[in-house]
Amino acid sequence: MKQLLLICAVVALVGCGEKTLEQRAEAGDAEAQNSLGEAYYSGKGVPEDHKEAVKWFRKAADQGIADAQYNLGLMYATGQGVLEDDKEAVKWYRKAADQGLANAQVNLGEMYEQGEGVEEDDKLSAKWYRKAADQGDWEGQFNLGWMYEQGQGVEQDFKEAVKWWRKAADQGHNWAQLHLGAMYETGEGVEKDYVTAYAWYCIVVANSYEVAKENKASCAKEMTPAQIAKAEALVKEMVKKNPKLLN
Numbered sequence: 001m002k003q004l005l006l007i008c009a010v011v012a013l014v015g016c017g018e019k020t021l022e023q024r025a026e027a028g029d030a031e032a033q034n035s036l037g038e039a040y041y042s043g044k045g046v047p048e049d050h051k052e053a054v055k056w057f058r059k060a061a062d063q064g065i066a067d068a069q070y071n072l073g074l075m076y077a078t079g080q081g082v083l084e085d086d087k088e089a090v091k092w093y094r095k096a097a098d099q100g101l102a103n104a105q106v107n108l109g110e111m112y113e114q115g116e117g118v119e120e121d122d123k124l125s126a127k128w129y130r131k132a133a134d135q136g137d138w139e140g141q142f143n144l145g146w147m148y149e150q151g152q153g154v155e156q157d158f159k160e161a162v163k164w165w166r167k168a169a170d171q172g173h174n175w176a177q178l179h180l181g182a183m184y185e186t187g188e189g190v191e192k193d194y195v196t197a198y199a200w201y202c203i204v205v206a207n208s209y210e211v212a213k214e215n216k217a218s219c220a221k222e223m224t225p226a227q228i229a230k231a232e233a234l235v236k237e238m239v240k241k242n243p244k245l246l247n
Contacts, residue, residue, distance in 0.1 A: 030060045037060065070104040073089045073090070073091070102132040113153075130144055145163070146179075166180055172247040184196045199232075
């Protein structure tokens with residue numbers, strides 16, 4: 001699940017132009033209200049206070065600020081500063097998602113997938129993941145790839161799974177990189193290619209995902225020393241072409 005949006009939280013509370021952030025928030029400035037909520041959430045510039053964070057997120061959310069609607073939804077989903085309430089979380093995620101906020105679209109998709117706060121609905125889950133994925137959100141891309149691989153909410157399509165996992169993998173999403181490697185190893189959605197599979201596993205291992213070590217070792221058993229050397233050279237070429245692969 002996506003985490004709290006701390007975009008500008010901490011514009012100094014001691015002064016922001018002619019008025020302090022608190023003064024602007026008290027005066028009804030919606031963006032300042034959201035920023036003040038972020039400050040109370042993180043404890044930067046003010047004492048950490050999740051109830052106060054919720055108070056200010058709500059004021060901004062009621063004025064239609066998508067980031068605040070998302071933040072308020074997350075507070076309800078996690079029970080921070082309020083009693084946990086999945087239905088309220090869905091309500092606020094939906095408001096932000098309808099405004100095009102990708103983080104909210106991903107979280108709303110997850111609520112539909114898991115049946116939290118709404119009736120489980122894989123088709124609606126895939127719909128919201130796609131909206132986020134089409135905006136370039138790597139979590140939306142990974143989740144949509146998963147839906148295609150599993151055939152949840154969409155017709156099972158390994159090529160589509162590979163397509164979306166590749167997009168997320170290219171942005172450095174480690175689970176997408178791992179799954180993409182597995183698709184190359186098994187030949188699902190792409191032509192079986194141990195060299196490329198091994199290269200992706202090497203990248204995941206380099207990103208400190210220990211789980212990929214087993215995949216890498218298993219793949220190596222199917223390869224010749226020459227193929228392994230080729231894969232290691234491919235890793236260098238891939239990273240040089242796209243440094244985002246490593247994080």
